[in-house]
Amino acid sequence: RECNAIIHVLRCFDNDNIVHVDGNVNPIRDKETIDIELQLKDLETVEKRLEKTNRAAKTGNKEAQVEKALLDRIRETLLAGKSARTVVPQNQDEEEMLESFQLITTKPVLYVCNVDEASAVNGNKYVDQVRELVKDENAEVIVLSVGAEADITELESYEERQMFLQDMGLSEPGSAVLIRAAYKLLKLQTYFTAGVKEVRAWTINIGDTAPKAAGVIHTDFEKGFIRAEVIAFEDFSNYGSEAKVKEAGKLRVEGKEYIVKDGDVMHFRFNV
Known part of the structure; x- marks a missing residue:
């Protein structure tokens, strides 16, 4: 009852070796x-x-x-x-x-269709049935091969995992799709802080202002907020470093009313 959302996993694959409690597959x-x-x-x-x-x-x-x-x-x-x-x-x-x-x-719902490996890209007849059934629910449906995901996690190297995904016709693990869908369902997003010692990702609500986002790190950051130095993730990715972003004039200084964007790289100035 305290949860914010529900992920409903539905079996959408045939396998005679895995018995369904009700005798047959019917999502x-x-x-x-x-x-x-x-x-x-x-x-x-x-x-x-x-x-x-x-x-x-x-x-x-x-x-x-x-x-x-x-x-x-x-x-x-x-x-x-x-x-x-x-x-x-x-x-x-x-x-x-x-x-x-x-x-x-009343909780928002994400339907996860658990399919066989061959159906991981385009789904199957069971997935089509689920999509048709929930089309008026304003709920998202994603396709995930849980068995294949388990196999991927057992591979040691990044290269091996990528080869496995390519053989399946996928560009990324289903877990990444699930995480993004869950964030969307909960109306969450991420911003980053980058320092000498570490880079951290912080989860905030979509629509949060800069002080609110700063408060996720520490309440003092929100109370004493002065300004935020902001680099858009796309700019950071394109230029490759904070120094080059500054050279290109892409670093922005934002105040208390700034609405944080997904992927922003931020440095907060505060005084308590």
């Missing part, structure tokens, strides 16, 4: 099984909350009446076999209430 059924379990749990939560809210609403409490109306809509949705994420809040108050309920089926 649509598997998805619906989990959906029903989560919906029933949310229904239990909603009905418990309605018991309290109904009493308050009867006394004329306006906030309770608004909450009751929203809970009633969610309950009807769940009883219809749909997830709570399909309930669209009508205003800011409802949006905040819906979030406070912490319902499992």
